[in-house]
Amino acid sequence: MSLPRHALPEPDVLAGLPPVREIPADEVAARITGGPRLVVLDDDPTGTQTVADVPVLTAWTVDDLRWALRQDSSAFFVLTNTRSLSPADAAERNRQVVRALHEASAAEGVPYVIASRGDSTLRGHFPLETDVLAEELTAVGAGAPDGVVVVPAYIEAGRLTVGSMHWMRTAEGLLPVGESEFARDATFGYRASALPDWVEEKTAGRVTAGEVLRITLDDLRTSGPAHVAALLGTLRDGATAVVDAVCDDDLRVLALALAEAEDKGAKLLYRVGPSFVRARAGQSGRPPLTSAQLRPLRGDAPHGLIVVGSHVSLTTRQLDRLRERQSGHGNLAEYELDVAQLLDDARRDNHIREIAAAAATALETSEAVIRTTRAVVTGADADTSLAISRSVSAALVEAVRLVNAARRPAFVIAKGGITSSDTATHGLEIRRAWARGTLLPGIVSLWQPADGPAAGIPYIVFAGNVGDDDALADALDLLRSAA
Template identity: 80%
Template sequence: MSLPPHALPESEVLAGLPPVRAVDASEVATRIATAPRLVVLDDDPTGTQTTADLPVLTTWTVDDLRWALRQQSSAFFVLTNTRSLSPEAAATRNREIVRALHEASRAESVPYVIASRGDSTLRGHFPLETDVLAEELTHLGAAPDGVVLVPAYIEAGRLTLDSVHWMRTGDGLLPVGESEFAKDATFGYASSALPDWVEEKTGGRTPADKVVRITLTDLRAGGPEHVADQLSSLRDGATAVVDAVCDDDLRVLALALAAAGEKGTRLLYRVGPSFVRARAGQSAHLPLTAAELRPLRADAAHGLIVVGSHVSLTTRQLNHLREQHGDIGEFELEVAQLLDDTRREAHIQETAAAAAEALERSETVIRTTRTVVTATDPDESLAISRSVSAALVEAVRLVTAARRPAFVIAKGGITSSDTATQGLDIRRAWARGTLLPGIVSLWQPVDGPAAGIPYIVFAGNVGGDTALADALALLRSAA
């Protein structure tokens, strides 16, 4: 498929679309009331940021999964953090989760359907994760007929139109294959047209012309039953890619998926954040207010901000944070010292001690060096990222052990996952809502040492330049 080489005005890209087919979230909620529970295997914690009041697990023992299945919710998240893992480790983790989930499902008599939640800018272990999930489900007697790819993230401006995936920038809509995210050292790619991207990522195993395209015309003019017929035509793990420009498009898809499921079609989903909200029967929620945040804040004066993301947007957001909140403390973990075995531990301890002392006086930032360090080999680059993230997490553990913060903001996908699971020992939580429209999720931990400390998951690649400063301003207003 031929694509424009640069960003285009959004009005130009979205001109001439079929009229929106309005679907209320309550209609989806009613339709899915008896449908299998949606279990979202989230490859980093940022998939929760379009939803509210859904359970989150960071571990996947049978007991934990049984707890989640017993909650009165249409969906729940399992934080896998696989985007930070090697392909082999990611495959192993997915297998473990499916086997434990199947056992928990039988024990609770609650059926399930799996969504593998990946990045809305198309980074992550695809098709490895859906391949492994399909293989495990097949062994369990529930072989998927197809894989449905829906990467849209409406609030963040990640839109799919005519099977081409776009991202909103300051200059307009840019084909995602031309973005900085497509140049990722580990998960890079060239294609913006999803059928071509599927062919690229599968190494030609799934040719672009064999990918089923569900377009806005199908969703808006054809409607749920028409799309259900398209989905029901999938066989032998075939892939379908789905357009979405607004929540109504995704709710049409959710109704179609329910109809296809009622006809016996088994599907596996690979999705961005917005799909989860639609399939869970939720509408977009307004951000949490200061009054709603006030009872969630821990009994402490100041919060901790942990920044591991190195994308340029995060750096700009840090700059605005300094400008708007000039009284914050800021401490850097230098990557060069972290990769030096003779300096690593001392550097972590010195930085953490200084940050803990500053936390008594003001909000405090711990961040990594802004220049990313990579290797020529993708696996080595991922190993460097893991090493840096481990150091950041250790610093968080030391700081919070010395001084309890009022809240913790974690900036970056891998950062927010590792901080939750290793820095704060969060196992079970509820995603309560967002600090900004459709982005920046707040978790309420329900067990462990972090219980009572609101945990804010802030992806590296979302929000405007002032988003981090705005989020902090809201949290400060709740003091």
Template identity: 50%
Template sequence: MIMEKELLAEYPAEVPVDPREVAASVAATGRVLVVLDDDPTGTQSVSDLPVLTRWDVEDFAWALGTGAPAVYVLTNTRSLDPAEAQARNREAVDHALTAAREAGVPLGFVSRSDSTLRGHFPLEPDAIAATLAERTGEPTDGVVVVPAFPEAGRITVGGVHYTRDGQGGLVPVAETEFARDATFHYSSSHLARYVEEKSGGRWPAEDVIVLDLHAVRGGAAGIADLLEPAAGSTPVVVDVVTENDLRALALGLAEAERRGKKLLYRVGPPFVRARIGQEQRAPLTGDEVPAGGTGPVGGLVVVGSHVGVTTRQLKALTDRHSHATTVELPVEAVLDPDRAEAQLTETVGAVVAALAEGDVVLHTSRLLVRSEDPSESLRIARTVSAAVVAVVNRTLRTAPPRFVVAKGGITSSDVAAHGLEIRHAMVRGPMLPGIVSLWEPVDGPARGIPYVVFAGNVGDDGSLAEVVRKLSTTF
């Protein structure tokens, strides 16, 4: 057992950093960060920022017009195959640059992905860097890899990425269920070796720059000095344990960029908050959540994720919320072309009828259908997600819920963009400390309906029930 307290004893204490100092460094450049989010859960650490589910030039024009220091773009590439993910990243960067040129706004780019290392890496940063080089003529010097997400129990120490076990211990992330993901599996918790593994040896571990806690807590100038050798998209992996570490890193990155370094970022959720100097917002209370729809009594909770914590959270919600109706969408039926349509019709009817009486919990059956072929696993996941989206969209058209909570990355992305037809929204803040994001749609048929994005792999067993309790009138 690796104990966090003992592991950190060999490193200097964290250094308090005022987020206003970071914000001032961002304001001085006038730069806006464009965050290409491979699923919508990256917004859970920020507040009052625009989010897009489409990335045409006019969408970016709207987002840049808000004056926000960062813009989230829901690319949903974690659900796509590599070729599709690459094309989507390149298109989004190209359109962002066009909109920024017309608005006279300088941009930086962030590739936001999973704090448990699942996703298309290094493909996505490579796609961004290639597009920037083609459009601007400027090469990328370094790709800064910061997966840490302390609020969700993911930290990096000594170049090794861990997840907290809740009892003061640390588990190397490669020893968790996340590393056995059907599509994005990996074998190393040591980030430099992870880079070597995922890049197929293109970047040997010894060529990766490592910023450990000595460097991160040693001052901005020292961080910038260590980044000086970066060239040709050199990977840079970073230790982070606390929010102050992220802010200290932000100052070091700002200094490196002031010296002329061109950097891209591959990060977990809280990086952007720290990089723009945003305070950690307290969780929204029930009184701060928009009132929602005026039709049915109930809200809709949609659960698609199959990781263990989600299944436990689903059980806790249904055990505690006695007034909620549970509707199961059988995965086997929606994967059968001869049964799928009849199953969808039946499920929509059940959901609409139950919303008139109270909240509804719609979940896919807990049997995980998967394949040894990563592409086939993605196809299965996308088919199931499309069925969930169809139920949500037909329900919205018939009886708009008072609120919607979507649990799981692919689920919450597809529900937002296609089920609720959200194109533009504002991220209002977290529903729990540092995790679980509430969006307010500003257009489309779901305008004004509170929408909660809940990652599959965050929170304790009671977290889903706690969020629904804040939103519900019948809990």
């Protein structure tokens, strides 16, 4: 097998590791009972894909946050969608959430701890978000965090951290994330794959690699929770720790250690990938939803809508495979929102209306795909590129809103982080929902909207960078089986 320049066979990377310290999820659940509520500020909606039966908010008024704090759940998500925002707007949104959350917490008498959920391939506003959260927590009187704990692992998707090096699973082997296409992101690009070096790079040297506390698999597996809690207890003045993880048990050891450290007075802020949330919330991995479980959730229209905004190569391959599988069946209609027309003010509105009208009509006889032009259009700099992405995403959202007003789909699949966030909040006007589980193991979350025009329409959050080439087609097959 030919490997990319820095890819290694997975067994080679994992060779010689200490044996797993097995920790049942029930042990974590019992340990965190009565403790602070885990509030996950999710920079796009895909962080929910590792949990089940957890509340999700797309708004952060005090009333919304009080509703979430009253639910019988050890954690809940607040969809901030900050990965799609400018740095200034992302900072302000984080400040708004902390102020409202602190007021809601006082009103309900429920303490909280915050996890800033970023991408497992290290994209997002770091260290901006944790810096702002620390400042705002201090300002509202919650206390300055002693440390920021960075845990980007996403087990199901093969985003693993070993020896403080962060890897991603590919068909050719484990690849250091700094060598991946995600590291070349026009807005959030980076070069380092070792997390301490990445922290130094992203903080522009404010935090050096040598200052970062490294919590390794030896610490987690050999020494155990009490030892890791003692390490966490050494953090002061917002210092950074990075944590290895290869499996859920590693993260559950960490969860026990965090609970112990916090009981002893440590104030910690988390910057994490999706798998941390499941472990810290005391949940175990659950199998995907079945046809029988999906049937009462599915809308009563004959067919569903698929919205594709992600431009990563995996999404394009998944879309190609979906077409191949449907070839000859005649039950997939596809419509393209042309980026050139979307960026032309004179043509934009008519183009969106035409696409939406065609897709709504198609739902009577087939699933409908609305996608953007597959070629990525970027600007002269990161801010311009982000503005183009926002404009295109807004067009997708408007198309979804128009489709839903004309013909409510049986379900909606949104492919891509920004796409799925904007579709939820603006296209379907979801304010409160429950993440009910996944369509594929550990990926592709299904939300049940609790209110608004999308009530009764299952909403499927499908990240651009997860699954194999067949994942989109497999997800659609499962939804169709519930008809």
